Amino acid sequence: MSLVKPEDWRTQGIDGLEENAWEALREVSxxxxxxxxxxxxxxxxxxxxxxxxxxxxxxxxxxxxxxxxFKRDAASNLxxxxxxxxxxxxxxxxSITFDGFTKGFIDRFRLAIPAPFxxxxxxxxxxxxxxxxxxxxTNRGFHGLNAGQLLDQVARTPLPLDNGCGEAVRAYWKSxxxxxxxxxxxxxxxxxxxxxxxxxxxxxxxxxRGTFSHVFLDEFQDTTYPQFDLLDTAFQGSGAVFTAVxxxxxxxxxxxxxxDDSFSEFEARLEARTVELLSxxxxxxGLVEIQHAxxxxxxxxxxxxxxxxxLTVDGEVSAVWMFPNPVVEASGLAAWxxxxxxxxxxxxxxxxxxxxxxxxxxxxxxxxxxxxxxKIRNVARMVGEIAxxxxxxEALTQIVVPLLRLGASxxxxxxxxxxxxxxxxxxGVSEDDEQAQERLQSRLQTFVRSLRxxxxxxxxxxEAVAAMYEMVLTFLSREVLRNAxxxxxxxxxxxxxxxxVKELLRESVVDSTEWSQVLDQFEGVGQLPLMxxxxxxxxxxxxxxxHGLDDQTWWSLTANRPExxxxxxxxxxxxxxxxxxxxxxxxxxxxxxxxxxxxxxxxGKTQGPNAEDHSSAS
DNA sequence: TCCCAGAAGGTTTTT
DNA sequence: CCTTCTGGGA
Numbered sequence: 123m124s125l126v127k128p129e130d131w132r133t134q135g136i137d138g139l140e141e142n143a144w145e146a147l148r149e150v151s152x153x154x155x156x157x158x159x160x161x162x163x164x165x166x167x168x169x170x171x172x173x174x175x176x177x178x179x180x181x182x183x184x185x186x187x188x189x190x191x192f193k194r195d196a197a198s199n200l201x202x203x204x205x206x207x208x209x210x211x212x213x214x215x216x217s218i219t220f221d222g223f224t225k226g227f228i229d230r231f232r233l234a235i236p237a238p239f240x241x242x243x244x245x246x247x248x249x250x251x252x253x254x255x256x257x258x259x260t261n262r263g264f265h266g267l268n269a270g271q272l273l274d275q276v277a278r279t280p281l282p283l284d285n286g287c288g289e290a291v292r293a294y295w296k297s298x299x300x301x302x303x304x305x306x307x308x309x310x311x312x313x314x315x316x317x318x319x320x321x322x323x324x325x326x327x328x329x330x331r332g333t334f335s336h337v338f339l340d341e342f343q344d345t346t347y348p349q350f351d352l353l354d355t356a357f358q359g360s361g362a363v364f365t366a367v368x369x370x371x372x373x374x375x376x377x378x379x380x381x382d383d384s385f386s387e388f389e390a391r392l393e394a395r396t397v398e399l400l401s402x403x404x405x406x407x408g409l410v411e412i413q414h415a416x417x418x419x420x421x422x423x424x425x426x427x428x429x430x431x432x433l434t435v436d437g438e439v440s441a442v443w444m445f446p447n448p449v450v451e452a453s454g455l456a457a458w459x460x461x462x463x464x465x466x467x468x469x470x471x472x473x474x475x476x477x478x479x480x481x482x483x484x485x486x487x488x489x490x491x492x493x494x495x496x497k498i499r500n501v502a503r504m505v506g507e508i509a510x511x512x513x514x515x516e517a518l519t520q521i522v523v524p525l526l527r528l529g530a531s532x533x534x535x536x537x538x539x540x541x542x543x544x545x546x547x548x549x550g551v552s553e554d555d556e557q558a559q560e561r562l563q564s565r566l567q568t569f570v571r572s573l574r575x576x577x578x579x580x581x582x583x584x585e586a587v588a589a590m591y592e593m594v595l596t597f598l599s600r601e602v603l604r605n606a607x608x609x610x611x612x613x614x615x616x617x618x619x620x621x622x623v624k625e626l627l628r629e630s631v632v633d634s635t636e637w638s639q640v641l642d643q644f645e646g647v648g649q650l651p652l653m654x655x656x657x658x659x660x661x662x663x664x665x666x667x668x669h670g671l672d673d674q675t676w677w678s679l680t681a682n683r684p685e686x687x688x689x690x691x692x693x694x695x696x697x698x699x700x701x702x703x704x705x706x707x708x709x710x711x712x713x714x715x716x717x718x719x720x721x722x723x724x725x726g727k728t729q730g731p732n733a734e735d736h737s738s739a740s
Numbered sequence: 741t742c743c744c745a746g747a748a749g750g751t752t753t754t755t
Numbered sequence: 756c757c758t759t760c761t762g763g764g765a
Binding site for chain 1 (some may be wrong): 749
């Protein structure tokens, strides 16, 4: 494979970068912290820098780039971009979530962890709830310590819990490991276990350092203390070059243990150079101006970004919509979306955002939207033990869906190549092994033929979809799936995902008369996503409607809670074209300081769209 | 034992 | 914002 000279390298798949981004991209001898506001193209920058390092050989074979994100969709988004920008080198790019990385580590090196901390093969992942921990503290007589403080101490105490460590922390670890076969580990615990192994086991540490010469961190303002320690132990002094991107104004994970000022900590520890990006590629100038007013409230020194995107809609781009009560609100919103969809807007490009309790909003809105034939997709809804949103990001889904699509249609070249590529990866067949490729191709042909026959013979029912799924799974082989993907290494992890896929497929049969409709339902084609602000972080939508900007629904949005204002900023900055906020008089009052901020930025407070009148408020 | 004032907690993620 | 808990005083 031929390498490109650094000075000849050009951006891949996009027109270009802003000047500062080039600076940060060409800095290869030392670590860089890239700070940039919403829509500055931080993820795209990482994809471009990865392509640059790989295609020029600055990151040379067999070394790899480790890209760590905090959210699953961010990790797969980055991976997809790299595959599109630089397919020939993408396999040297590992894009993974922090928790996925540490869990995979435990699953591989479990036995390298000394007793009594060796996780049993069947350990489970636990999500601590404060009530249980409060009970634990009372039962064990640990007074003067609440659940949050204990979890914080557990997260911050390195293994092996030596003399300086608090008794409560020791007792907590012991209780989590108490019934040895049933050990329940939380992610901070897993993080500590991994940090310990890397610190103590120089063989593993050397292997890790030898594998990754470059480390990328997406949204690094969300880094927690144990995560920071882990990166430090793993790479400090190894010569690995870090590229971290993030935005102080989008720190909304403090409650989950994110560091107070990860920015300065990283800058100092990595001796990094800081570069600031100044463009906004997401939103048009009108929205960017309002965003900047909010940004200045968060940080008065914020520089005004350059809007690079065009306004493409008529009418208002931002407003607070008032409704007398939740029913008028729900039917008004439903009617508004129905009209917009009729005019050509794709529901999938929009979002309804809430601060919390997406299930309650779903219950209030869904039936009114269904009357207008708009289906709301609550992406946080659980199917089995996995969220709808996560089902679609799974490697299993990405091979099952194209196979089922091939069964559902007679000619679908896109699905064919997706399925074939996934199969090649699954079986580890290399690009130049033509014989193996041909064998796989004919296996695929045979299978698709028989799947197609089965699907044509049976209309989509719950039983039929279960049978087709079973056929696909048998063709792929659980054994092969588990060997090919580190995250499916343990049977229970594959089962958890597989059960979720099966359940979502089963649900997707409702209202479908054709197999292709089942798959569209499954993937959310034509549905309007509903999610929390936290889930929306890192995503973008044509039109954003925030549901519930009142002092009851968002009770925590007060002037003395900066993290809530940042959450508001995150919500607002998801919008490419339009951002609306709803307010219900029967539900609560307007949050006055936010209202003043918006009014000063030129956002008006108007009567919300009406269920009947076609002319109002658009 | 009852009453009342003031404090504290709740929501949001991660395989 | 609203609900629940806590502690002091009668």
